[in-house]
Amino acid sequence: MLKTFETYRYGRLISDMQRISFKGIIKAGKSYPMIIPEPLPVVKSNSGITDANYAVRPDGKVIITCVVRRKGPPVESFIDFDIDGRKWRRRVKIFGEKQVSFEFPLSPGLHRVQISLPKDSIPFDNLYYLPVSVSGRERIAIFTDDIPRRLESAMEAMGLEYTWSTKPGYVPAKNIFILDGVNGNLDYLSLYYSGGIISVNNETRIGGVRIEKIPQRYGLFEFNGIQLTEPVPYGFLIRGGEVLLRFSNGDPAVVLKDRFILLPFSIQTEEITLHTYFIPFLDFLIENINRELAIKTYPDFFVSGPAVITTPEKKIFRIGKDEKFVFKETGFYLVKRKGVTSLYAINPPEEEYNLEPLNKREMRLIFSEQRRYDGTIFFLMLFVLLAVIEYLMERRRYG
Structure with a gap:
């Protein structure tokens, strides 16, 4: 305006x-x-949703909190929740500005939550879009040529479910695999697991990535503000994918390709497993396999390419490296970019809710x-x- x-x-x-x-x-x-x-x-009475957020409880239940505002006398009303097509209705008394919270059982993954009030004289603030990301409990299938004692200890300390085998294959109810010292068919494994951590070797084959064997080197790297204290031995260079971490000499230390984390060293190497940063390092790797983000923002926000964007109208746009996509309309946009899936919710700017x-x-x-x-x-x-x-x-x- x-x-x-x-x-x-x-x-x-x-x-x-x-x-x-x-x-x-x-x-x-x-x-x-x-x-x-x-x-x-001047509008004499109006009800609106000005903000919404969520929190995930330890038991997996999701608490959605809405900020509702009322101009005019108090009113008995209801709030409708449309979550991925499933509908809930909750009764609420609206007066002044207040927070109201409700509990919902949501499964792991990204969810589109559309919150609405009955239509009134100002319709734009009767609808609010909230993206929700729920992390699931990770269940690990470990494939190594020998019993992975330190890996097992780390899994137990992290409270993760795991199984171990020397033969890579499908393990029911497991969603991430770790492959170290044995060879597995990655095309096959990708059908049954949401992602995997792979210590590469001469036989590792993955599209878009070239693995080069080199004389053994030693390197240090840093992750999440944690600096390794003992150099890690590695014997491969990984060309391609998204480099998440580099050794101090610039060589790739952790690479993400699609849903695979690639390491040029053994994940069981003593230079990492005997230190207190082993568990934080495992946590870092697992977090980067299934990177799903829920982001709230406003019109005219944009993302840069390369990316694939699905609009609220289910139209798909593919943009290149030097292109950008601007969010113009309110609603949900699904963006896949550099191995990360993000659900954006576009709502009017906060100041638009001020009707004074x-x-x-x-x-x-x-x-x-x-x-x-x-x-x-x-x-x-x-x-x-x-x-x-x-x-x-x-x-x-x-x-």
């Missing part, structure tokens, strides 16, 4: 005169005497006492000027 207002400086402005649209003008002390404001009637109108003093400051100007003086002066020019031209023509 402010941009349009600045563009059309002369003319008739019809607006709800919300203070938010003119706060910059008020602060700068500007005035626009050529504009005749015609304020619309300009007061009389502010209107006088902006539009001054001349706001009743209707253009008559301007056209009279223009007519006189044209008459004078015509008179002068006639005198010059006839000498």
